[in-house]
Amino acid sequence: MGVCMTTASTMGRRRRTLWGLMAVSAIGIAAFAVPPYLSGDPANSNLAINPDATLHFLSLVVHAVPSGLALLIGPLQFLTPLRDRHPRLHRIAGRVYMVSVVCGSLAALFAATFSVSGFPAQVAFYVLTAAWLYSLVQAYRCIRRGEVRLHRIWMIRNYALTFAAVTLRVYLVIGMVLSKQYTWLTFEDVYTASVWASILINVIVAEYVIVQGIVASTARRRRRESA
Numbered sequence: 672m673g674v675c676m677t678t679a680s681t682m683g684r685r686r687r688t689l690w691g692l693m694a695v696s697a698i699g700i701a702a703f704a705v706p707p708y709l710s711g712d713p714a715n716s717n718l719a720i721n722p723d724a725t726l727h728f729l730s731l732v733v734h735a736v737p738s739g740l741a742l743l744i745g746p747l748q749f750l751t752p753l754r755d756r757h758p759r760l761h762r763i764a765g766r767v768y769m770v771s772v773v774c775g776s777l778a779a780l781f782a783a784t785f786s787v788s789g790f791p792a793q794v795a796f797y798v799l800t801a802a803w804l805y806s807l808v809q810a811y812r813c814i815r816r817g818e819v820r821l822h823r824i825w826m827i828r829n830y831a832l833t834f835a836a837v838t839l840r841v842y843l844v845i846g847m848v849l850s851k852q853y854t855w856l857t858f859e860d861v862y863t864a865s866v867w868a869s870i871l872i873n874v875i876v877a878e879y880v881i882v883q884g885i886v887a888s889t890a891r892r893r894r895r896e897s898a
C-alpha cells in the first residue's frame with residue numbers, strides 16, 4: 672500500500688513536471704514564432720518568401736495565427752482538474768482548438784505548396800497536415816459517440832502533431848549549432864531532417880504516453896480491483 676502510494680505520487684509529480692515543460696515550451700514557441708506574422712509585413716517573415724506566389728505570405732499569416740492558438744490551448748485541455756471542474760470551459764476551448772486546427776491546416780496546405788524549402792520538406796508538411804486533420808476528426812467522432820477514453824487517445828496523438836511546431840524549432844537550433852562544427856551540413860539538410868524528425872519522434876512519444884498512461888494504468892487498476 673505504502674509503495675503503491677509513493678509510486679502514484681512520484682508519477683503525479685513526474686506528470687506535472689512534464690506538463691509544465693510542455694506548456695512553457697508551447698508558450699515560448701508561440702510567443703517567438705507567431706508575432707512576425709501579426710505585423711502583416713512580408714519583410715518580417717522568418718521564412719524566405721516565394722517570389723512567384725503573391726499569396727505565400729498571406730498563407731503563412733493565416734496558418735501561423737490559428738496554429739499558435741491551438742498550440743496554446745492544447746496543454747489546458749489535458750489538465751484533469753480543469754476538465755472535471757469546468758466541463759463547459761473544456762468544451763468551449765475544445766471547439767476553439769478544433770476550428771484553429773482546421774484553419775491552420777488548410778492554410779498549411781497553401782504554405783507547403785508555395786514553400787521554397789525543398790520537396791522533401793514539402794512532402795513532410797503534407798503528411799503532417801493529413802495526420803493533423805485525421806486525428807482531429809477521429810477525436811471529434813469519438814467524443815460525439817461518448818467514447819471518452821478513445822477521445823483522449825486521439826487528442827494525445829493530435830496534440831503531439833501540433834507540438835511538432837516546438838520540437839521542429841528545437842531540432843533546428845541543435846542542427847544549426849552542429850552545422851558550425853560539421854560544415855558540410857547545409858541549412859536545407861538541417862531543416863528537412865528537423866521537419867521529419869519532429870513528426871516521427873513526436874508520434875513515437877505520443878504512442879509511448881498512450882500505452883504507459885492509459886493502457887498500462889487501466890491494467891494496473893484492473894489488477895488492483897481483482898486483488
Ligand code: HEM
Pocket residue numbers: 700701704705708716717718731734735738739740741742776779780782783784785786787788792796797799800803832833834835836
Ligand atoms: C502540426 C501541423 C502543422 C503543419 C502541417 C504546418 C505547416 C507549415 C508549413 C508548410 C509552413 C511553411 C514552411 C516552409 O515553407 O518551409 C509552416 C510555417 C510556419 N508555421 Fe506551421 N505547421 C503546423 C503547425 C504549426 C503550429 C502549431 C504553429 C504554432 C506556432 C505553427 C507556426 C508556423 C509559423 C510561425 C510558420 C512560419 C515559419 C516561421 O517563421 O517559423 N505551425 N508551417
